[in-house]
Structure formats: structure tokens, C-alpha cells
Amino acid sequence: MPKPTFTREEIRSFAQLSPFELKDTFISLAKEAQEDQPGQKDKSQVQMLNAGRGNPNWVATGPREAFYALGYFSLAESRRVWTADDLGGMPEVKGSGERFDAFVRQHPDLPGIELLEKSVAYAVERFGFDRDSFLHELTDSSVGDNYPVPDRMLPHAERIVRGYLDDEMFDGKPPAGTTSLFATEGGTAAMCYIFDSLMKNGLLRKGDRIALMVPVFTPYIEIPELDTYDFDVVTVEASLFTETGVRQWRYPAEEVAKLEDPSVKLVCLVNPSNPPSLALSRRVTDQIKEIVASKNPNLLIVTDDVYGTFVPGFRSIAADLPRNTLLVYSYSKHYGATGWRLGVIGLNDDNVIDAMLAGLPEEEKERLNKRYGTLTLEPGKMRFIDRMVADSRQVALNHTAGLSLPQQVMMVLFSLFDMLEEGRAYKERIRGIVNQRLELLLEGAWMKISEDPQRAAYYIELDLLAEAERVHGKPFADFLEKNYEPVDPLFRLAQQTGVVLLNGGGFDGPEWSVRVSLANLDDLDYLKIGHHLRAIFDAYAEEWRASGA
Numbered sequence: 001m002p003k004p005t006f007t008r009e010e011i012r013s014f015a016q017l018s019p020f021e022l023k024d025t026f027i028s029l030a031k032e033a034q035e036d037q038p039g040q041k042d043k044s045q046v047q048m049l050n051a052g053r054g055n056p057n058w059v060a061t062g063p064r065e066a067f068y069a070l071g072y073f074s075l076a077e078s079r080r081v082w083t084a085d086d087l088g089g090m091p092e093v094k095g096s097g098e099r100f101d102a103f104v105r106q107h108p109d110l111p112g113i114e115l116l117e118k119s120v121a122y123a124v125e126r127f128g129f130d131r132d133s134f135l136h137e138l139t140d141s142s143v144g145d146n147y148p149v150p151d152r153m154l155p156h157a158e159r160i161v162r163g164y165l166d167d168e169m170f171d172g173k174p175p176a177g178t179t180s181l182f183a184t185e186g187g188t189a190a191m192c193y194i195f196d197s198l199m200k201n202g203l204l205r206k207g208d209r210i211a212l213m214v215p216v217f218t219p220y221i222e223i224p225e226l227d228t229y230d231f232d233v234v235t236v237e238a239s240l241f242t243e244t245g246v247r248q249w250r251y252p253a254e255e256v257a258k259l260e261d262p263s264v265k266l267v268c269l270v271n272p273s274n275p276p277s278l279a280l281s282r283r284v285t286d287q288i289k290e291i292v293a294s295k296n297p298n299l300l301i302v303t304d305d306v307y308g309t310f311v312p313g314f315r316s317i318a319a320d321l322p323r324n325t326l327l328v329y330s331y332s333k334h335y336g337a338t339g340w341r342l343g344v345i346g347l348n349d350d351n352v353i354d355a356m357l358a359g360l361p362e363e364e365k366e367r368l369n370k371r372y373g374t375l376t377l378e379p380g381k382m383r384f385i386d387r388m389v390a391d392s393r394q395v396a397l398n399h400t401a402g403l404s405l406p407q408q409v410m411m412v413l414f415s416l417f418d419m420l421e422e423g424r425a426y427k428e429r430i431r432g433i434v435n436q437r438l439e440l441l442l443e444g445a446w447m448k449i450s451e452d453p454q455r456a457a458y459y460i461e462l463d464l465l466a467e468a469e470r471v472h473g474k475p476f477a478d479f480l481e482k483n484y485e486p487v488d489p490l491f492r493l494a495q496q497t498g499v500v501l502l503n504g505g506g507f508d509g510p511e512w513s514v515r516v517s518l519a520n521l522d523d524l525d526y527l528k529i530g531h532h533l534r535a536i537f538d539a540y541a542e543e544w545r546a547s548g549a
Contacts, residue, residue, distance in 0.1 A: 005495070011485045018218055019506030019515070022487070023052045026501075029494035049525050049532075050500040054274075054459065056519040058430060059336040063417040065112025066119060067142070067410055072110065073103045074139040090146075091139040097131035119416040126419070127159050138412070141405035148402025152389045153183040153344075157408045161344055164415035165329060169308055169346075171315045175322035179346045180385050183403035183411065186341040187306055187330030188219070189392075194302055194326055194345065195223055197388040200371070202364050203300070203356055204265060206230050211259055213251065213269040214238065215276060215461060215509030217304065220268045234258050235508060236267070238276060242450040245470020247463045247510075249276035249450070256287045260295040267299060271317065272307040272456040275507055275515035279311045279454035285320055292324055298352050301325040309334045309418075310431055310456035322348035333458065333519065334430070335414050342403075342411045345388065353384040371395060434458055437518040437526040444530020445537075458519055461504050464489060464537065465512035472541060479544045486511035489536055497532040 006014075014025055030048040074091060077099065081089030104117050120138075124131050137156045140146060148154065153161070158181050165181075166174040184190040198204040209232040212220055224231035236255045240248040259267055272279040292299055301317060301324050308314040308329070318325040327346035332338040347353070358380075360368070365380060372379035375390060375398055382390075393401040417423040434457040441460065442449065447467055449460070465486075468477040486505055489512075493499040504513025514533075518526065 006491060008485055008488075011488055011491055014491075015485060015487045015503065015505070017506075018222060019052075019502040020218065022490075022506065023050075023500060023502060026052065026490060026494035029491065030498040030500050032495070047528075048498040048500065049521055049529055051517045051521055051526075051529055052500045052502045052515075054333065054517045054519055055338050056333055056336045056430075057521065058433065058519075060334075060414065060417065060426060062112070062115050062422055062426070063119075063335070063410070063413040066116040066413050066417070067112070069107075069110050069112035069116045070138060070142050070409065070413075072107070073100060074142045076103060077139045078143055078145075091136060091143065093132050093136040095132065096135040096139065100131075100135050115417070115420075115422065116413075118420060119413060122419060123156075123160060123412075123416055126163065127156075129156060129159075138409055141409045144404065144406050146405065147400055148183075148405055148408070151398065151400075151402035152386060153181050153403070154405070154408050157183070157412050160412050160415050162346075164418055165327070165344075165346060167419065169305055169314065169316040169327065169329060170319040171313050173315075173319065175319050175348060177322065178349045179318075179322070179327070180349055180383070182345040182347075182385055182388055183408055184343040184345060184392075185403060185407075186332060186338075186343040187304060187328050188343075189341070190328045190330070190343045190345045191219060191223070191302075191304070193388045193392050194328070195229065197384065197391045198266070198300070199229065200391050201357060201368060201384065201387060202360060203353065204229075204231075207232060208265050209234060209261075209263045211236055211264050211267040212508065213267065213273075215249075215273065215504060215507040215513075216268065217270050217274045218507055220270070220304075221506075221508055234261075234264060237508075238273070241466070245463075245466045245468075246448055246450050247466050248452075249273065249278050249461065250281060251284050253283075253287060256284055256291075259288060259291050259299060262296050262298075264296065265298070265300060266302065268302045268304070269317075270304045270306075272305075272311055272314075272454070272458070274307065275459040275461040275502075275504060275509065277307065277310075277456040277459045277461075278452055279308070279314055279456065280317060281454065285317055288317065289320055292321055298356060299324055300353065302328065304328040306330045306333055307456045307458050309427060310434065310458055311454055312431075314454075318346065318348075323351050326353075331411060331414050334427075337410075337414070340407060340410055342407055342414070344411075345385070347385045349383075351384070357384060431457075433523070434518045437521075437523055440523060441516060441518070441526040441530045444527040445533045447530075447534075458517075460516050460518060461507075461509055461513050462516065462533075463504070463510050463513045465510065467537070468512075468540075472544070475549065476541065476544050479547065479549045480512070480540060483543075483547075484540075489533075489540075490514060492536050492539075493532060496536070499529050499532045501529075 077091035078088030318327040331342040505511040
């Protein structure tokens with residue numbers, strides 16, 4: 001099997017890029033592999049398999065059908081108020097429940113109408129909504145004829161999404177008190193808003209010490225390095241092994257103990273992790289609880305729990321440490337909805353952030369009172385979660401802040417779908433899909449991973465150096481380290497087989513690890529990727545034997 005045409009120095013320089021930028025180089029090489037097969041008439045035999053991105057290849061159709069059915073009812077409500085060619089009016093509240101029932105009876109064959117009716121009935125029963133008010137929020141919002149009011153999140157939408165988080169993020173046992181929510185343009189916007197407002201409010205300052213639990217989604221690595229923040233970053237590394245060459249991707253107690261240092265003001269984690277795709281263990285959660293209770297009571301925790309729905313019985317650290325934790329959740333992965341941009345920030349009403357704001361020096365309070373003084377007569381009492389909303393629109397545009405209303409409706413219907421029998425069945429299907437793909441990948445690669453009941457299996461991170469030691473011993477692993485760059489296998493995969501993976505080192509994981517998304521290709525593609533990965537691995541072994549090292 002030919003080696004890459006790039007020199008070692010060129011490969012080393014490419015490795016400085018973010019994994020998601022380096023991916024573009026691999027895609028170019030993979031395309032060339034499709035085009036440059038000597039003597040091969042059918043170029044398609046070399047298939048590019050891009051397992052570098054986490055966008056799932058499934059779509060939750062049921063709640064989308066319900067959304068479109070709602071659209072037809074909403075337009076009927078608009079035309080009822082005012083009809084003049086293509087001109088309608090704003091839907092009315094009074095009698096909307098009765099009119100919805102009549103619409104359902106008149107359109108029994110409309111796709112999605114049955115699920116929409118079940119969703120509305122369930123919401124009214126579980127949350128005790130007034131039917132007219134709830135249906136008016138749905139219809140007026142799906143038409144999109146108003147600004148979001150309240151700007152942070154619509155009232156019925158917030159209660160439903162809070163119920164969804166109670167079920168899925170807190171395993172049906174939410175913490176005491178109320179979790180207030182801020183609907184955002186996906187999890188990425190949530191990350192930006194959190195960092196920005198913590199800085200704007202003086203709770204974090206340039207150069208402060210923060211911690212990252214790694215490996216982790218690359219923006220959490222790259223944002224702290226920006227000159228806006230220039231944070232002093234401490235890494236809490238998942239470095240346990242179950243046996244020689246089989247990495248457990250768990251955090252040793254001595255690593256977690258780094259959070260005891262009161263100079264560490266914030267810790268960021270993705271839970272379940274990205275790329276290892278494991279939920280935080282009870283042991284680690286309890287250790288962090290003890291650290292907050294005894295050593296670092298004002299430690300801020302940002303937990304990104306987008307993959308939580310893929311682990312049965314998942315429970316966010318926000319359930320155990322609600323006073324210290326900002327919860328980030330996105331609907332993108334579970335529902336195949338990355339293009340919808342649906343995310344939420346959750347913060348318990350009893351939280352250390354608001355307490356820290358109240359304890360700021362008077363000079364700092366005066367600065368913040370001036371910043372938010374145009375929004376309220378008592379800016380000092382403005383909660384952090386509401387400050388994030390204002391900051392998201394440079395304060396001056398707070399009156400037009402908030403996630404678009406049709407997006408909030410889609411979020412509501414996704415949430416209600418999850419609470420119904422249809423949604424529970426859907427959840428089991430997508431869990432089965434990623435686990436099946438993981439099994440096929442490992443079968444093709446002849447590789448072994450640790451057994452873990454808290455595995456989400458949305459991604460997998462494979463430590464190739466550990467695998468080298470497991471299969472051929474430490475001399476082979478030493479040979480690889482001495483003679484090749486850690487990303488060399490990814491260049492070979494792309495150039496020789498058309499397979500695109502990401503480098504685990506870019507996620508602050510082991511340099512010789514690779515990240516495989518198990519969400520975005522067909523099942524049997526993962527068997528092929530496994531075979532290609534093993535062939536590359538075996539080629540290195542042949543070079544090692546030939547070298548006599």
C-alpha cells in the first residue's frame with residue numbers, strides 16, 4: 001500500500017489546524033482517491049466515506065409532519081380573521097381550542113394531524129394548560145407574526161421544554177426549584193452567549209483559570225485561546241485503561257482533583273463526552289459534588305449534554321449541582337435537526353452566579369447598572385439568565401431578542417413527541433442504529449474497546465497507539481511514534497481508501513487517536529471503514545517488520 005505523498009514536515013504542519021478544518025484536506029484527498037485510480041473504469045468503486053462530522057443521517061419525521069399540519073391550521077386561523085387575496089390577520093385566542101377540534105375533524109387524512117392532536121392533548125393534561133391559550137401560542141408562533149414575548153422563551157414552550165429536560169436530562173427526577181430556560185440558535189449559540197455574558201458581567205476575566213474535561217468538542221478548546229479570553233486552561237484528562245491497550249476513557253480521581261483549586265473558576269464538559277461518547281460516571285459526579293461542597297464552592301460548571309438521550313437513565317450533573325451548573329442542550333442530534341438550530345440554556349433560579357453578581361464590588365455593580373439600566377429600573381436585580389438574553393442582542397436590541405417563534409414551536413413538538421409512545425419507540429431505534437454501527441466498525445477493524453453501560457455510541461475514539469501495543473507490543477508502538485506523525489494514518493486513509501476521519505488529538509485526546517462519527521453513514525459503511533482502518537494498521541506493521549526495529 002503506497003505511503004502518502006506529503007512529507008512528514010507537511011503532515012506536521014497540517015496537524016496544527018482544527019480537526020474540522022483539517023477534515024477539508026482529507027476530503028480533498030478522498031476525492032482524488034476516487035478520481036485517480038489507474039486502469040479503473042468505474043471510479044465510483046473508490047467510495048468516499050466521510051465519518052468526520054456528527055450530522056446524523058436520520059430524521060424524526062413524525063413531529064415534523066405535526067409541525068406542517070399545525071401550519072395549515074394556523075393559516076386557517078389567520079384567514080378567519082382577515083381574508084383578502086394573500087393577506088391574512090393575526091390569529092385570535094378566544095375559541096381557538098374549539099376551532100382546532102373542528103379542524104381535526106374536517107381534515108382526518110392530513111399528514112401529521114393525528115400526532116398533533118395527541119401532542120396538544122398530552123400537553124394540556126400534563127402541564128394543566130388553558131387550551132385556548134396554548135393553541136394560540138402554537139398558531140401565532142408558527143405563523144411568526146410577532147416578536148418573541150417573553151424574549152427569553154415563550155411561556156408554554158418553556159414549561160414543555162423544561163418537562164422534556166426533566167425526563168431526558170434528569171432521568172425524571174429534576175432538582176429542587178425551577179430551572180429557567182433561554183431558547184437559543186442551537187448549542188453553538190448557547191456556548192457563545194455563556195462565555196460572552198460571564199465576561200461582560202465580570203464573573204470571568206481575561207487570563208482567568210478555567211478547566212476542560214478532555215477529550216472535548218473542539219470549540220471548548222479553541223474559544224479559551226482567543227485573545228478575547230486568553231484563559232489559563234487546566235485539562236482534566238480521561239486517561240484510565242482497563243487493560244494494556246484498551247483505553248477506558250474515564251477520569252482518574254487525581255485528575256478530577258485539579259478542580260479543588262479555588263483559582264479554577266469554571267469547568268467545561270461535554271456529557272456524554274465528545275468524542276469518547278461516555279456519560280460521566282457516578283464516581284466522578286460525586287467527587288465534583290464533594291469538591292464544590294468543601295474546596296471550591298463557587299466553581300461554575302458548563303455541561304453540554306446534547307448526547308444525553310442516547311444513554312438510558314442519563315442524569316446530568318446539573319441535577320446534582322443545580323446551583324453551580326449552566327446546562328446546554330441541543331435538539332440537533334436526537335432529531336436529525338442540525339439545520340433547525342434548536343438549543344437551550346438552563347439555569348436553576350437558585351444559583352451561585354446570581355449570588356456572585358450580588359456580591360460584586362460597588363464599582364463593578366455601578367458599571368453593570370449602567371449597562372442594563374435601559375432595560376429595568378432595578379438593573380442590580382436582573383438575573384444572569386436574563387442578562388444573557390440582553391447581551392445576545394448587544395443590550396440595546398433586547399426588545400427584539402429571542403429565538404424565532406417557529407423554531408420554538410418545532411422545539412415544543414420535538415419535546416412532546418418524546419413524551420409519547422411514538423417518541424419512546426423512535427428513541428430506542430436511533431440508539432440501536434448507533435450501537436449496530438459501532439459493532440460493525442469494530443468487527444471490520446478487529447479492535448477491542450472497554451465495555452461500558454453508559455456509552456452513548458454516537459462517536460467512538462480509537463487509540464491507535466494503544467492498539468499497536470495491544471496487538472504487537474511496545475516496540476511496534478515505539479516504532480510508530482519515532483517514524484510517523486500522529487495524523488499520518490488519517491492521511492493514508494483519505495488518500496488510499498477515501499475514508500475521512502478526524503484526529504483525536506485535535507479534541508485534546510491522545511495524539512494517536514482517531515474520532516469516528518457513528519451517526520452519518522449507512523450501517524455497512526462502518527464495516528468498510530473498519531476494514532480500511534485495519535489494512536492501514538497492518539501496513540504499518542509490515543513496515544515495522546521490514547525495518548528490523
